[in-house]
Amino acid sequence: MRNLQLLEQCKSRLSFQDLSQSKAFTAVDPDSGDVYAAWFTDDTVKVALRDQHSDFANDFVELCRLPAFERNDGGNVIIDLLYLPDAQAACLCLNTGDIALISKERFNAGGEALEIVGTVDSGILSMSWSPDQEVVVVITGASTVLEMTRDFDTITEFPLDTNEEGEGVSHSVGWGKKETQFHGSEGKAAAQRKADINTYTTSPDDDQQPRISWRGDGSFYVVSSVDPSKDSRVLRVYNREGELQNTSEPVDKLEHVLNWRPSGNLIASTQRLPHRHDIVFFERNGLRHGEFTLRETSEHKVIELQWNADSSILAVWLQTQQNDTIKKTGMFRYSY
Incomplete structure (x- = not known):
């Protein structure tokens, strides 16, 4: 069995205190190499960006914050973070049911990086995009399977069990x-x-x-x-x-x-x-x-x-x- 070989590494700074009690999620823009990071701390989800082309390429810059809360069942507060090239934004999904798009372009233009594009009232337990990113499947807190288009229009919804x-x-x-x-x-x-x-x-x-x-x-x-x-x-x-x-x-x-x-x-x-x-x-x-x-x-x-x-x-x-x-x-x- 072959051993893993490290091809490249880059050290970037985030607050250790923020990450010490949280599982961090990352998403990468394959074209620019930008890295989005999201983590939960003190009833807040924070999203930061490491811009490969900025003057501080080794630092993460905070883009936005969202209110959140610990789950009673011990599950993750952050469900998914994935970069969507067609939307030129990172898609963030939380257990609260919020689905958000985070845009570097809006942030750099002086606007709000965060846009809430939809909310599942019963909350979200799991989420996964199809390989072509045309369909997204969500398991809701009401134990249903919800299929949506990439524009978050409902295709179908049915009981999980x-x-x-x-x-x-x-x-x-x-x-x-x-x-x-x-x-x-x-x-x-x-x-x-x-x-x-x-x-x-x-x-x-x-x-x-x-x-x-x-x-x-x-x-x-x-x-x-x-x-x-x-x-x-x-x-x-x-x-x-x-x-x-x-x-x-x-x-x-x-x-x-x-x-x-x-x-x-x-x-x-x-x-x-x-x-x-x-x-x-x-x-x-x-x-x-x-x-x-x-x-x-x-x-x-x-x-x-x-x-x-x-x-x-x-x-x-x-x-x-x-x-x-x-x-x-x-x-x-x-x-x-």
């Missing part, structure tokens, strides 16, 4: 059954073994928050959420129009992390078992497709997973009480 399994289930002709699929190290016998899925639950590390991840071509997206009727995580795959296609098979202690491989063949998540911690894979039809076990001890959590652009490497963000670690693994280690 459902007993339906999706349109794709009726098209199975045998090869799509669990018994005929690849099952990793446990083998086919384990797949055929009857399990009491009523005992399945979430991992102790689960943050209980929903996640959204798009396939690389933008045709489908997957939502991971805790189903209240099962008290365990479920993956649901939707097409771009918001129509449910497939629901994952039951998996005990499936965790919150989620990332769809850009090439489209695998959805990655994690599973915390009593004796090991696995990175697990699913197909688009919701069936398990192998796994590998992390070598770390039990004194860690998986915070996020992220594929690289060409789908050859999966990065795993691990956190312990002492530090954070980034692992990477190449898909040549697995058969699929």
Whole structure:
């Protein structure tokens, strides 16, 4: 396995006091290299910019502030921050339900950098833009899935929790059954073994928050959420129009992390078992497709997973009480 190599670094100054109790979000303008940063402190979300072409390129300049509040469930105050080239602004989403565009051009012209473009009254739990940035999907505080255009016009809205399994289930002709699929190290016998899925639950590390991840071509997206009727995580795959296609098979202690491989063949998540911690894979039809076990001890959590652009490497963000670690693994280690 190749080691990560540092190609470039740049030190920029922000208030340590501001960041000491907050998770910072960043977004990059790919054309200019400008970096937007957002963080939460003292009931306020602050947004700052490091302008590559200013006289103080190593410093962040504060652009705006928004009132916010701590969540009772321990989730993030800031849900998402992403630069939108067509809008020439960074899109900021907060748990309060506010969606805002932050513009460097307006700020430099002496105006307000911040523009609130919409608010979801019930709040926002998760948000993800399609790869082409034409569609944005939001999980609301009312447990609905809300699809909008890039101009934030509603396309569709429907309940997150459902007993339906999706349109794709009726098209199975045998090869799509669990018994005929690849099952990793446990083998086919384990797949055929009857399990009491009523005992399945979430991992102790689960943050209980929903996640959204798009396939690389933008045709489908997957939502991971805790189903209240099962008290365990479920993956649901939707097409771009918001129509449910497939629901994952039951998996005990499936965790919150989620990332769809850009090439489209695998959805990655994690599973915390009593004796090991696995990175697990699913197909688009919701069936398990192998796994590998992390070598770390039990004194860690998986915070996020992220594929690289060409789908050859999966990065795993691990956190312990002492530090954070980034692992990477190449898909040549697995058969699929």
